[in-house]
Amino acid sequence: MRWxxxxxxxxxxxxxxxxxLLLIITAAFAKGWSAYWSELTDHDTLSAIKxxxxxxxxxxxxxxxxxxxxAWAITRFEFIGKSLLTTLIDLPFSVSPVISGLIFVLLFxxxxxxxxxxxxxxxxxxxxxxxxxxxxxxxxxxxVARELIPLMQEMGNEEEEAALSLGAxxxxxxxxxxxPNIKWALLYGILLCNARxxxxxxxxxxxxxxxxxxxxxxxxxxxxxxxxYNSVAAFASASILAGLAIVTLIxxxxxxxxxxxxxx
Amino acid sequence: MSQSRIMPGFRPAxxxxxxxxxxxxxxxxxxxxxxxxxxGWQDYVNIITHNRVLAAFRVSFVTxxxxxxxxxxxxxxxxxxxxxxxxxGKKLMDALIDLPFALPTAVxxxxxxxxxxxxxxxxxxxxxxxxxxxxxTPSGIVVALIFISIPFVVxxxxxxxxxxxxxxxxxxxxxxxxxxxxxxxxxxxxxFPALLTGFALAFxxxxxxxxxxxxIAGNIPYISEIVPLLIVxxxxxxxxxxxxxxxxxxxxxxxxxxxxINLLQMWIRKRSGQL
Numbered sequence: 001m002r003w004x005x006x007x008x009x010x011x012x013x014x015x016x017x018x019x020x021l022l023l024i025i026t027a028a029f030a031k032g033w034s035a036y037w038s039e040l041t042d043h044d045t046l047s048a049i050k051x052x053x054x055x056x057x058x059x060x061x062x063x064x065x066x067x068x069x070x071a072w073a074i075t076r077f078e079f080i081g082k083s084l085l086t087t088l089i090d091l092p093f094s095v096s097p098v099i100s101g102l103i104f105v106l107l108f109x110x111x112x113x114x115x116x117x118x119x120x121x122x123x124x125x126x127x128x129x130x131x132x133x134x135x136x137x138x139x140x141x142x143x144v145a146r147e148l149i150p151l152m153q154e155m156g157n158e159e160e161e162a163a164l165s166l167g168a169x170x171x172x173x174x175x176x177x178x179x180p181n182i183k184w185a186l187l188y189g190i191l192l193c194n195a196r197x198x199x200x201x202x203x204x205x206x207x208x209x210x211x212x213x214x215x216x217x218x219x220x221x222x223x224x225x226x227x228x229y230n231s232v233a234a235f236a237s238a239s240i241l242a243g244l245a246i247v248t249l250i251x252x253x254x255x256x257x258x259x260x261x262x263x264x
Numbered sequence: 265m266s267q268s269r270i271m272p273g274f275r276p277a278x279x280x281x282x283x284x285x286x287x288x289x290x291x292x293x294x295x296x297x298x299x300x301x302x303x304g305w306q307d308y309v310n311i312i313t314h315n316r317v318l319a320a321f322r323v324s325f326v327t328x329x330x331x332x333x334x335x336x337x338x339x340x341x342x343x344x345x346x347x348x349x350x351x352x353g354k355k356l357m358d359a360l361i362d363l364p365f366a367l368p369t370a371v372x373x374x375x376x377x378x379x380x381x382x383x384x385x386x387x388x389x390x391x392x393x394x395x396x397x398x399x400x401t402p403s404g405i406v407v408a409l410i411f412i413s414i415p416f417v418v419x420x421x422x423x424x425x426x427x428x429x430x431x432x433x434x435x436x437x438x439x440x441x442x443x444x445x446x447x448x449x450x451x452x453x454x455x456f457p458a459l460l461t462g463f464a465l466a467f468x469x470x471x472x473x474x475x476x477x478x479x480i481a482g483n484i485p486y487i488s489e490i491v492p493l494l495i496v497x498x499x500x501x502x503x504x505x506x507x508x509x510x511x512x513x514x515x516x517x518x519x520x521x522x523x524x525i526n527l528l529q530m531w532i533r534k535r536s537g538q539l
Contacts (some may be wrong), residue, residue, distance in 0.1 A: 001443075002349055009345040010357070012338045015386075016411055020367075020375040023385070027378060051446075061486050066284045073277040085281070091289055092496045096472025097369075097493040103292045104497060106299050113295060113505055126534045137288050157271060168273035199368030202474035206496060219370040219475070226374045226479065238371040245366035252366075253359045 024242045025062075027235035047219035048237065049212045055217060056197040057111045059136045063193055067144025068186070075152035076160075080137040086149065092141045101206025127209030132217060135203045140193045147189035148182060155181055159170050164227060171206065195248040199241060286521045290499040298511045303505055321513075327402055328470030331409030338410075339417025340455075346418075347425040361418050364411050376408050377479040392473070394506025400482030405490065408476040409474040409524045412467035420462035424455055457532040461525060468521040474512065 029036050032160075039045060070089060074082060092100065106112050108125040118125060125131045159181070163173045183251055201219040208215045210224060225233035280342055300308065311317065364372065380387040380398040390396040398404050428451065436446045474492040481488045490515055498507035 001399045005341055006337070006345050006349055006351060009342045012342065012414075013357055015359060017363050019379060019385070020372070020411075024371070032413045045397065063516050066281065066357040070281040070473070072273060074374050076271050077278070084341045085285075088285060088289070091293065094468065094518045095516065096294070096511075096514055097473070098474050098495050099296070099515060101497060102511050103296050104505055105499060105530075106295045106504065106508065107292055109504075111502075132375075134288075137329045138292060141288055157455075161270060164272070188416045195366050197440055201365075201368055202492065203372075205475075205522075206499065208537065219368045221440060222368075222374060223479075226419075231378075234374055236373060241368045241371050245363060245368070249362055251388050251531070252362065 002173050021242060021246075023160055024235055024238050027231060028239040030235075031171075031232050035232050036236050036239075039230075039233040040240070042233070044118050044213045044216065045218075045233070045237055048216045048218045049240070051132070051216065052198050052218040053131055054129070054138050058133050060190060061196045062137060063140055063188055063198050064144050064186075066106055066147055067146075067189060070145045071148035071182075072178075074149055076157055076197060089145050090142050092138055097139065097202025098202065098206055100138050100203040101135055104131060104138070106133060127211065128215060130209035132204050132215060135207050136197050136200055140197045141171050141202050142187035143193035143196065144186065147185045147192075151182060151185045152178075180197055186257045186261070188252070191251055191255065195244065198244060199256070235237050289400060296508060296512055296515065299504070299508045304508060306504065308509050311506050312513055316459040316485055316489070317494065317510060320489050320491045323402060323405070323487070323489060324471050324491040327405040327466050328409055328473075332413055332463050332467040334406070334441045334536045335413035335466050336417050336459055338458060339462060341416050341423055342414070342417045343425055344530050347422060362415050369412070369473070370479075372411060372414065372476040373408065373479035376411060376476065377404075377517050379408060379478060381403060382516065399480050399492075400484075400488065402488050404482065405477050405488060406481035408480050409466075409470040409473060410471055412476055413470055416466040417459070417462035420460050420465065421492050424446075424458040428454060455537065457528065461528050461532070464521060468518060468525065471521075472518060 009056070032181055057209065070085075073079075074086060100140070105126055108118060108131065109112055110119065110126075112126075127132070160173050160177050163177050168176070170245060198217075199219055200217075201223070204217055205220055205223070208217070210216060210220060218241055222234050222237045225231075225237060265427055303311075322517050342361065346354065378384050380390075382388065382391055382397070382399065384399070387397075387399055390398060396403075398407055436450050437443070441449065452467055472489075472492060474496075477490055478493055481490065481493075483493055485487050491510060495507045495510050495514075498504075498510065
């Protein structure tokens, strides 16, 4: 029983998880190192990488600040509607990526609510970089908050109250008491938020317009290259994203280990 | 926790939270509802009951159900093996389970399509030996959704199996229960709520999934066209009313699922409190 179950589990992992990773590498290097390298340093690939980094650089800090503020308000105070607020924060996770994109088209698109106004003022949001950033903000909205809320709830606020009653300022208390206690969970939330911000496809694809070199993020560049039967280009870009996923998993294991270590 | 009088920052923290939540999430989501209200009831019904739309809903729900069921079966075995047995490389395998969470869906999509296409490594093997076509059929959608679903099941079942009190098992077997009886009467009933939660999470995610599916699905209308793709197609043809009506229907179903999952988890907590 033991061996057959282990064999089934390992066979599943090998087929569904290991094989895809191996295939990305072999397909990316199918025409050799130089073909791989020239695809990676291609102008469109580089601009896709830049846009992906830019998007993450804007959205991750904003959602981090929000996550900390939301966790502070929810876990340190009692107020009416608290559980509703907690539910609303998780809302973006239950919305299909495509629908997340659609709602911003309905807001900022040509026929959208602000469409005429934006057109009159010559501001482009949909099929432009701002749309990609806004939709990513929506998609990655809950990540930091949902890591911090349960942890800070469990921690209680005795330590903070002690510091405050001894005369520490609010910011000082946060920096020297709260932050050290939540740092691993905070980093964990930031890590997951960043992975999703860089990897989001469906929502971004709806608002991007797929303009090469301008509004293609790296995941969109993967799609465009694949649909043009440029396999090496598609898998070269995919290899960067797979590398990002591997790094994310390694850091994730490390942070989980740290959190368990701190609790013990 | 009692209300703290000296704790600072309530107004700015809550104020910013509500402002940001409203701006980024609530106002955008509400446009979907307002936009649908502009549609008359008859228009809405006409859009939703169109054959192609109904077919897409059927494809999305059936494939997500089948995939969540298969993922629940294998996910349970994987969680079981991880918590009960030890072998070299277990830590690495365990970390790898989260790959579908971390790998961008477009990457998963092109990789699975490449593996299962008729000339691909597994696709060729399955056609040659079993005459089984995976890519560009509804089975392809199921395969992509199994990939996406597996961590949901493993990660919800694993902690419950870990905390499972083995004294109950020992008591049962010392009273003469067979191994099968211990499993069906003691272990499985205790794990089942978690397994159901994992199944529901996987199903909810699968119904809305887009990136990993569209490359392998073939996207043939009436056969392998999923609802999210139909929304995108309508948008590309500037049929905003159609896209909105379909999206709102999907959203309502997702929220109903979410409510079901939350109730399920409340029920589990209550049950485990009683044990």
